[in-house]
Amino acid sequence: MKRKSLAILLSAVMVVAGCLAGCGSSGDDSTPAQTQEQEQKSEPAAEGGDEAEAPAEGGGSNLDESLALFDEAVATLMTTDGHPMLAPGVTFDVPAAEGTAEELEALDDSDSAKWHFYEYLDWDESQDAEFPASPADGCKGKHVIMIVHGAHAWTTCFSEAFEQACEAVGMTCDIYDPNWDQSTQDGYIDQAINEQPDAIGVIPVSADHAAQQFKKITDAGIPAFCVNTTVNADAMNYVMAFTGPNDWYQMRTLADSLGEAMNGEGGVAYITHNVGGSPYYARCYGPLTELAEKYPNIKTLDIQSPGFEAAAVKQVVADWITKHGDDLKAIVLADDSDQAIGTVEAIKAANRSDILVVAAGISKQGAELVESGDLYMMSYQSCQGDAGLAVRTMAEYFNGVDISRVSYIGTDVINKDNVADFTPCQW
């Protein structure tokens, strides 16, 4: 009887464990074919002539085949709004800082010099870690892990584009989503290192904490790519390459147009991104410093961080309208979806159509609001292009091409006249 109970218990344990293991594996998006390809890839690549580098039908090596795949993907893969997904990145020379980080920190918030180390990835290259050398054996068959920041419509679009771009260049990928939680992202970084992929990409939840994360990846001998969100200068010592939007530049460009529309007069209030992340600084202090320098008569009325819920944003804007009255001439938003919806609702409720609203874009809601005239302007930041540039840089690294340590996606200012060129929206 006792033996029977024990046998039943052990069987039950095995069944439940099997179910758990099955559920756990379901997170692995690799198809059996991809898994097989992965296993082949893990064979010593440099030796050549083994099955992993089996010659392509045309007779080329894995590298030749990868280069052909890459060229084809660059030429054919398009974003949903009709722009090349794997377009090359934009680079530029970083201007010299006007002091040390400590000296600049003491400057006024409206002085653009203060934000030098936030705006530019200006790090001491002599402190760079030893990065793993490119295998230069082709991107085809490589497996990468992308750790995003959290659940959002933008992230879904990014993840899908990343998978699409990886597939186009012959790579496989897993995407981990820590749901905006710092400690969960730390856990995922450990998990990713444990999986021993060919590269790890991270969109850091926190710019400040990124140094620890990238150090861990680089110390494990895995190339680390920072995507979308810029990090502190000391983190760049452990980052193989950064790719993403130039948030500061696009928000400054937006601020230029806004200042002109305001005739250089009036008050501006700001709704920020999540506090601590790089978009928080870029989308608030980028336009703020630009307006302060070029339009000294434009005043900053307030800066608030109510998050991304339309109702919370609506309340903040309604309070501003009550408090500042006619002084409030414009609102700068870090997000063109829920933040824009809340803002527009508050403005309509107060019947203050004279308030100009600009935002960082571009989402479906944002494009609709620009078309309807509720949103005066927004910046163009291609989500799929962002994913594409990350994949392009990783593929170039595997292909043995010299990659730039920092490269940005292109940008534009969207208004009612040209919004059709950027639709249908990516997310």
Place this chain on the structure above:
Amino acid sequence: MERKKIKINGSFLNNNRAYLFLLIVLFAGIFRNNFFTAFNINSVTGNGSLVMWLGLGFTICLIAGHMDLTVQYVSTLAALLCLGLHSRQGLPWLVCILIATCMGVLVGLINGFLVTKLKIHSFIATLGMQFVLRGVMYMYSPEEQSIGRDYTANEALNGALIPGVPFSLYFLITTLVIVIVMIFMRNTRTGRNIYMVGGNLETAWLAGVKSNQVTTVAFVLSSSCCALGGALNGIYSGAANISMGEKGIAPLMIALTATIIGGTDIAGGHGSVLNTYISLVAVAFLRALFKKTEMQVLVIAIILIACICYETIAQYRKSKVLGTRPNLHQEYLKEIGKG
């Protein structure tokens, strides 16, 4: 000497469900690639250590018959304080940890005062205290984050103390403290009094136990453990932010889940720090089984619901037997192996 017979039945499984849970999770790990590597074991147990501290605090208070909803916030504030004092004031790590732990003692004393002297229900008192702590955190760290730039301390806590043993120093400290608290709860008068106060306040009073004092000790022990764990976690991860755990799976919820899985009675008086610890180790490995956060949340929630359902049904059956014929209860206890 008569050997104690082990009968494998529903009661046995229920009493040892934490161990069974761990066994299932570890068994499932066999089917996953790279699950039992030294790196994975080190990182899973290290990353899961914070909730072990929270579970420890929560269990102590629950045994005493109270809820301590401040555990997560005490640990976050302690982490912010510890990193902040080190990076802003340049204090040595040990002093920072000590100050953070003292903060925990203070919070425990306040919680104890609110519950024992002002007679506020612990749920309400600690819920209110949560907001106070959040306010303090925002005042202390307006940018929501404190960073520890000292990689030496960070690497020391991440590193293995004993070569070849795949556990970080942080996890070993956590385990050591849990063992000490377990011994305290089982083998000291104050520890046993915590069980008595939680089980039946009237009996405790009749037995001459100073229930207010014991309750305060439980809160102080809970908060100080959480503060110590939070401070160490800040150094271990190199960062602390106010919203820690709020957008993923809240550490407080994991601690609560593990406490219940570990068999601690929600009504108080019964429970084990060790069982909570085992449950939390199992939860840490369970999370590593899944790559997707939503799956982690779902599975943990299902296990919690299953445990609560079992507890409720068992309670109902017990009440039914007791209400009909009290003498039958003794028979019932014998039948389930508790007689």
